[in-house]
C-alpha cells in the first residue's frame with residue numbers, strides 16, 4: 001500500500017494550504033494512471049531469484065513519494081537548526097539522504113506489519129503515521145511528543161502504527177524484531193516485521209543470533225541493513241570483512257537494493273514480505289547515504305570527502321530522482337513541485353510553532369512508567385526520613 | 393612546596409563550571425612537580441598522555457576500540473595511531489562483546505590490552521565477557537592463565553543532557569564481581585596516575601572516566617611517568633563533623649556542599665575512594681570513627697548502588713561510633729532521564745540538606 005495523499009497520516013494535521021492540496025488531489029485522484037518504471041539498477045540477489053526491475057506505480061503514488069520525502073528532508077533540516085539553537089537536547093541523528101528507504105518500505109506494507117529501528121528514527125515514525133507536531137514536541141522534550149517528551153530524538157514509538165521504535169543500543173533492536181515476528185506467526189497474522197539496522201550494527205553478534213533464530217523457526221522477519229556506508233566515522237570496509245551485507249545471512253536469502261530509489265525499495269519490500277510469509281527471513285541491504293554527520297556533534301566531513309557527499313547529492317538523491325520522474329511523465333510542473341516544497345517548509349514551521357507551545361512534562365512524570373502503576377515502589381530523597389514517596 | 397600549592401591554587405581559580413574540580417587544589421603530593429615539568433591539562437589530555445606513556449614504555453601494550461584510531465569520540469586516543477602505528481592502535485568493528493573478549497585473549501598472551509568502550513552505557517553487551525571470562529580466568533584455571541593485562545576504559549556519568557544512553561553510571565554492577573578492579577579518577581592528574589597504575593596492574597580493571605570532566609577539569613599534571621596507588625582512598629578535605637565519601641565527577645559537587653556547610657559551621661571531611669573494588673575500608677573507617685557520621689553520594693541509582701556496600705561495611709565496623717544513620721545522596725531509582733536530569737541528580741543542595749539532617753539527627 002502506498003502512502004496515499006489523503007489517508008497518509010502526515011496530513012492529519014492538515015496544515016497544507018487548501019488550494020494546493022485540492023489541485024494535487026484533483027490531479028492525483030481523477031487522473032490517477034498506472035505507470036511501470038524501471039529501477040535505477042537491477043537488484044542483486046543472494047540465494048533467491050531477484051524481483052523484476054519493472055515497478056508498478058501510479059501518478060498519485062509518485063506525487064506522494066515526492067511530497068513525503070520533501071517533508072522529511074525539511075523536517076530534518078529544521079531539527080538541525082533547533083538543535084543548534086539548543087532547543088533540542090540529548091543526542092540527535094538525522095535521516096536526510098535516506099528518506100527513500102522509509103518511504104519505499106511504507107509503500108509496500110500496512111500498519112499491521114511491524115517496524116523496529118535504531119536511533120535514526122524520525123522519518124520512520126512519520127511513515128508509520130506520526131505527526132510533525134509529535135516529532136518536534138518529542139525532540140524538544142514536550143508533553144505532546146510521541147513518547148510524552150520522555151524519550152527524545154532516539155526514542156520515537158507509535159503503537160497504532162506498528163512502530164516499535166527507536167532504540168539506542170546499536171544492534172539491540174534486531175532480536176526484538178524477531179520476537180515480534182514470532183508473535184505474528186503464532187497468531188497466524190498475514191504480517192511481517194522489518195528490523196532496521198546500520199552497516200555498523202551489522203557487525204554486532206546479536207544480528208547473527210537473531211537471524212539464526214528467525215531462520216530456524218521460519219519467522220516472517222525481514223532484516224533491513226540500511227547501509228549508509230559509515231558507522232560513525234568508520235567506513236564500512238574498515239569494519240567489515242565482507243561489506244556485502246545482503247550475503248552475510250549465508251543460509252538466509254538476501255537482496256541488495258538501491259536504497260536511493262524509492263521504487264526499488266518498494267519493490268524489494270513487497271517481495272520480501274511475500275517471501276518472508278512463505279519461507280522465513282530475508283536480508284535486504286539498502287544502499288543509501290546520510291548527508292548529515294552521524295549525530296549533531298559530527299560535522300560529517302572528516303572521514304569522507306565533500307566531493308563524495310556532493311556527488312551523491314547530484315547523482316543519487318532520492319527526491320531528485322522522483323522529481324525527474326514526475327517531470328518526465330508530465331505528472332506535475334516544475335512550479336507545482338516547487339510549491340509543494342514551499343508548503344512543506346510552511347508545514348514544518350507551523351508544527352514547530354505548535355510544538356513550542358506544548359508544555360514540558362510534569363516533574364512527577366520522572367517517576368512514572370518505571371514500573372506498572374500502583375506496585376508501591378519507593379523512591380528515596382536526600383532526607384531518608386521524609387522524602388520517601390511511593391511511585392505513582 | 394608552598395609555591396607548588398600556590399600554583400595549584402591558581403589552576404583552581406581557572407575552573408569555570410560548577411563541575412570544576414576544586415578538590416584538585418588539595419593535592420599534597422605536589423613535590424613530584426617541582427623537579428619535573430608540569431603542564432596544565434584537561435582530563436582527556438591527561439588520559440591521552442597516560443596512554444602515550446603506556447605504549448611508549450611497554451612494546452606489548454595495545455589500544456583498541458571503536459574509532460580509537462581516529463582519536464575516539466572524546467579525543468582521548470588522539471595521535472596514538474600516528475605515533476605507535478596501526479598495529480598497536482586500531483579501530484575495532486562495532487561489537488563490544490567481541491572487543492572485550494578479544495582483549496582477554498590478547499592479555500592472556502602476556503600483553504597489555506587497553507580496550508575502549510565508547511560509552512559506559514554500551515558496556516553491557518560485554519558484560520558477560522567481563523563477569524564470566526575476565527574476572528574468573530585466573531581463579532578457575534588455578535592461576536595457570538589470567539588476563540591481568542586487560543584494562544577497559546570507558547566514559548561514564550551525566551553530561552547535562554545526555555539522556556538515557558549517554559549518561560549512566562554502571563560501576564556498581566562491576567563491584568559485584570570478585571576478580572576485577574573498578575577505578576574512577578576525579579581529576580586530570582589523578583586520571584593519568586591511576587590509569588597508568590591500572591594498565592600495569594596484574595588484574596583486569598574497568599576504568600571509568602568522568603566524561604563531564606573531560607574538558608572542564610583542568611589541572612597541573614606532571615609530564616613524567618608516575619603512578620598513583622590503587623585501593624588507597626584519599627582524604628581530600630579534612631573535617632570533624634561528618635565524613636563524605638564519593639568518587640569521580642561527584643566529588644566536585646560534594647566539595648561545593650562541604651564549602652556551603654562550612655559557612656553554616658559544619659566541618660566536613662571528604663574522601664575520594666578512587667578504587668571501588670577492592671576498596672580502602674580503613675581510610676573511611678578511620679574518618680568515620682573521628683566524625684561519627686557518614687554520607688555517601690553517587691550518580692547511580694541509590695538502590696543497589698555502591699553506596700549501599702560502603703554503608704553496610706561501615707556500620708559493621710563503626711556501629712557504636714555512629715551518631716546518625718548513614719546518609720546516601722544518589723541518583724533516583726529511575727532510568728537516567730533526558731528532560732528530568734536536574735531532578736534526578738544528587739545535586740549540591742540535596743547533599744547539603746542531607747549533611748544538615750545527619751549532623752542534626
Ligand SMILES: Cc1ncc(C[n+]2csc(CCOP(=O)(O)OP(=O)(O)O)c2C)c(N)n1
Pocket residue numbers: 120168169170171197198199200201202228230231232294458486488510514517
Ligand atoms: C552497543 C553500542 N555501541 C556503540 C554505540 C555508539 N554508536 C551509536 S551509533 C554508532 C554507529 C552505528 O552505525 P550504523 O549501524 O552504521 O548506523 P548509522 O548511524 O549509520 O545509521 C555507534 C558506534 C551504541 N549506541 N551502542
Ligand SMILES: [Mg+2]
Pocket residue numbers: 198199200226227228229230231232
Ligand atoms: Mg551506517
